[in-house]
Amino acid sequence: MGDQSGLQTRQTAPFSEARPAEFSQPSLTAARGSHPLDHVPAPLRTTTLDQSGLANRIRDNLNWATTFHRRSSPFRPADVWSEIMTLWPAPDEDFVSGLYELLLDRPPDPVSLETFLAVLAAGAPRAALVRVIALSRDAAVSQLDVSWLPRLETVEPDAVWAKVQSLWGEPDRVFVASLYPLLLVRPPEWEGVTAHCRAMKAGTSRAYVVRAIALSDEALVRGLSVSWLPQLETLPTPPSDPPVMSVHWLRTAFRRWRTTVKSFSSASSRETEGAPQSVGAAAEGGRE
Numbered sequence: 001m002g003d004q005s006g007l008q009t010r011q012t013a014p015f016s017e018a019r020p021a022e023f024s025q026p027s028l029t030a031a032r033g034s035h036p037l038d039h040v041p042a043p044l045r046t047t048t049l050d051q052s053g054l055a056n057r058i059r060d061n062l063n064w065a066t067t068f069h070r071r072s073s074p075f076r077p078a079d080v081w082s083e084i085m086t087l088w089p090a091p092d093e094d095f096v097s098g099l100y101e102l103l104l105d106r107p108p109d110p111v112s113l114e115t116f117l118a119v120l121a122a123g124a125p126r127a128a129l130v131r132v133i134a135l136s137r138d139a140a141v142s143q144l145d146v147s148w149l150p151r152l153e154t155v156e157p158d159a160v161w162a163k164v165q166s167l168w169g170e171p172d173r174v175f176v177a178s179l180y181p182l183l184l185v186r187p188p189e190w191e192g193v194t195a196h197c198r199a200m201k202a203g204t205s206r207a208y209v210v211r212a213i214a215l216s217d218e219a220l221v222r223g224l225s226v227s228w229l230p231q232l233e234t235l236p237t238p239p240s241d242p243p244v245m246s247v248h249w250l251r252t253a254f255r256r257w258r259t260t261v262k263s264f265s266s267a268s269s270r271e272t273e274g275a276p277q278s279v280g281a282a283a284e285g286g287r288e
Contacts, residue, residue, distance in 0.1 A: 081148040084130060088155070092120045099130060104138050119181035125159040127152040131223040132185045153225060161228035164210065168238055172197045175238075176209065183213050185222055207232040 080102065087098040096116045100108040108116070116129060133139065134146050160182060167178050176196045180188035196209050213219060214226050 080145070081151060084148075085155075088126065092117050095126065096120075096129070099133050103133050103144060104136075105142070115187065116185075118187060119185050122181040122187075123163050123178060124181040124185050125156050125163070127156045127159065128182075128185045128222065128224065135221065135223050149223065158228070160225070161231060164228070164232075165235065168206070168235055172200050175206065176200075179210065179213050183210075183219050183222075183224060184216075206238055207235070 083102050084099070087095050087102070090098060093113070096113055097108055100106060100112075120126070120129065130152060131149060134144060134149060139146070163178075163182050167175050167182075170178070173193060176193045177188040180186060180193075196204075196212075200206065200209060210232060211229060214224060214229060219226075
């Protein structure tokens, strides 16, 4: 009986007394930045496991991040940077495809490839495209080392500022639409372009619109450098677009004026033809 009661006690409470030594430390963690053992998600804590190799199983589960990081990062930061510099002179399509293979370990899907080629053709700097891919969710899942990102400033230090200056004299709609690929590395959304154009028609400055886009959450996620923003104050006031409604009104008014003149001329000629001649005019005609 004593043996059976002891067996029942061990079966009902296998963790109540004899606990492995490595589990007695509450600060045991899986890897750097991971949760302590006491904060392991409930499904992992409550999963029923047999007692054979229990410590090794839990240790493997907790250390999965370290193993995954080691397997998914075959390049050191210096190697990634040198590979990017090798890709830099390549044509746009080869450049984008090479970045995907290098940073995400897969080829680009057709939609992403078409989108990135379009934004590069619209004036987006290559350094901005590299940041977008390196800071993407796919790259974060693979725990890509991005300590080399600040070096991009040395490759195209003034590319964004130079492009902003070249766009400054363009009409409002062209100017705003070109800011999207430049600052957000994506095609423009016409609702946003229209809203910004209306704001500028109402008196909002171009510098304010540039700051609003460059300091948006979307731009900050892209890792865009905004050190050039204070230089916006040095740019002259751009020529304002002609007011579309005024031009339309002038054209409409001119058409109405021309129609009125034609109608008046026709009426005058009809009245002249049907009017009786004066006595003096008839007499003069008889003398001739």
